Amino acid sequence: MKLYENGAYLLNGTQIVEDAADVRQILAAKTGKDVTKEEAAKNTIAYGILEEHNTSGNMEKLKIKFDKLTSHDITFVGIIQTARASGLEKFPVPYVLTNCHNSLCAVGGTINEDDHMFGLSCAKKYGGVYVPPHQAVIHQFAREMLAGGGRMILGSDSHTRYGALGTMAMGEGGPELVKQLLNQTYDINMPGVIGVYLKGKPIIGVGPQDVALAIIGAVFDNGYVKNKVMEFVGPGVSNLSADFRIGVDVMTTETTCLSSIWRTDNEIKDFYAIHGRPEDYKELNPGDVAYYDGMIEIDLGEIRPMIAMPFHPSNTYTIDELNANLMDILDDCEKRALVSLDGQVDFTLKDKVRNGRLYVEQGIIAGCAGGGFENICDAADILKGASIGPDEFTLSVYPASTPIYMELVKNGAVASLMATGAIVKTAFCGPCFGAGDTPANNA
Known part of the structure; x- marks a missing residue:
């Protein structure tokens, strides 16, 4: 895996040219066009989607209106009550209320089911969509029923990520959803866009979580993608199934990125057709010359089975590394525990070695x-x-x-x-x- 020190241009979706003093001349020689960095930055998939959803008229200071919203039963009660207290009369966009977290189940009594009934009554009153308990986890329902090419979705859950399906999705705290319910906007500066260039294909035994953990381990500590949009491009994307892409995409939350988006192809077209929504597919690709604020180049064939150790998904090792250096790695975990748990818990993993x-x-x-x-x-x-x-x-x-x-x-x-x-x-x-x-x- 290679992290480029500078920004980079992507030509025709297949060739990376790192930013340098003479890059404009190099690009002109390769493309026959004189393209500025500012123009090329507008050719990312992310820029196009953000531009379509921005209401400010200024792409440096975005005021985003989302197409759809989604929450689960940890968060929707407080969100809707706050919006009601602030004048809510109806949901202005489709709002899905799933019941997949059930966080109050340990309390006893009827409190948990009362939350669900509150959600159902609000969906009926304000025009939302209610998903009963046990039917779907929030993000899988969104993939199967909400996502669409070029759309934007805001969810009150950190792992709101539907980029593999061509939807730029973001997870935020409840107040941001309240604002959307009250017809206000999501106000942020234009984020940087980091290209994730995939080539090759995974070896047998490597799954989406392995690829995701490899990426998280490479970018978390150095903040390479922090508050930026990760845009997955390159020929390797088409070597992955829709499920594989989704498994990688949802874990981009652990990198600290703002959101994610992927180029789409017939694999994603088939996904929408299978779920009875062929009209929601949209082919997405970067322009002929697209500029990214950074570039992560990944040969999928080099990824090996991974494991994340306590206390964060970025504390990653290959399974081979873990087995070869087991006691040293467990010793490091125990030292991390002294910091993470402030010495208040007697934490050990060495007793698990047999x-x-x-x-x-x-x-x-x-x-x-x-x-x-x-x-x-x-x-x-x-x-x-x-x-x-x-x-x-x-x-x-x-x-x-x-x-x-x-x-x-x-x-x-x-x-x-x-x-x-x-x-x-x-x-x-x-x-x-x-x-x-x-x-x-x-x-």
Whole structure:
């Protein structure tokens, strides 16, 4: 993986030219055109989408109006109550209320279901879309039902990312959604745009989370993409399935970027057709000469299976590195714990080493990143004929939506997983933030 020190131009979607003193002459020789940096910066996919949604008339000071909004049951109660107190009469744009977090389930009583009924009543009163519990995690519903080429979506969840489908999506705190509900705007300076140039294709055994973790590990600490838009381009994009792209895209949140967008092709066109919305597809590509404020060049064939260790997804290693340097890496994790936990918790992972290998008590395949159809099919293939055993180890699998679950039932993947001893559950975001499958003490 290469991070360019300067900005870079992308020619015809396939050739990178790093910014330098004589770059204008180089570009003229290659393209036969005299293109300025300012003109080329307008040829990114991101610029075009932001321009279409900006109401200020000034591309340096954006005032964005989003096409659609989405929230879940941790956030929509406070958002709608605040908007009501501020004069809300109807939702001015489609607003989806999903019930996939259920954060109050530990309280007991009816509080959790009362939240859901509040959401349902608001959807009926103000014109929103209500998604019942267990039907879909927020982001998978948005992929299947909301996303569209060239659109912008604002969600009150940090992992609001639908760039692989050609939708620039952003996750923000509730007040920004309240503003949209009151016909106000999302006001930001024009963000930088970082190109992510993909070439080659992944080797067998490398999945979307591996690619995502490799990127996060390379850019988090140095702030390379902080508050910028990551734009995925290059021929390698077409070597990835829609599910694979989605799995990478949703984890761009962990890089600290503002949003993401990808070039689209027939793979994404088929995705929309499969979900009964062919009219929502739009082909997106950068212009013939596009300028990016930075460039990340990735040969997908060089990515290896990855693992993120505590206490952040950027603390990444390849599985080979972990196995070769296990005790040193665990020692580093314990030192990080002293900082992250302020010395208040006696944290260790070294007690998980058995016969020189790292032992875990729990496996979870879930959420907006892991609960996709292909991801679960791969797990079923790997585990077929095996048993997880009756010991400490447990395995829970959460398909990200009911349509995904149905297809997994039809193709036999659910039966294969259950035969191993795994438990296949309904769509729920809980394991991602500790509201479900909470591990035992010291597990």
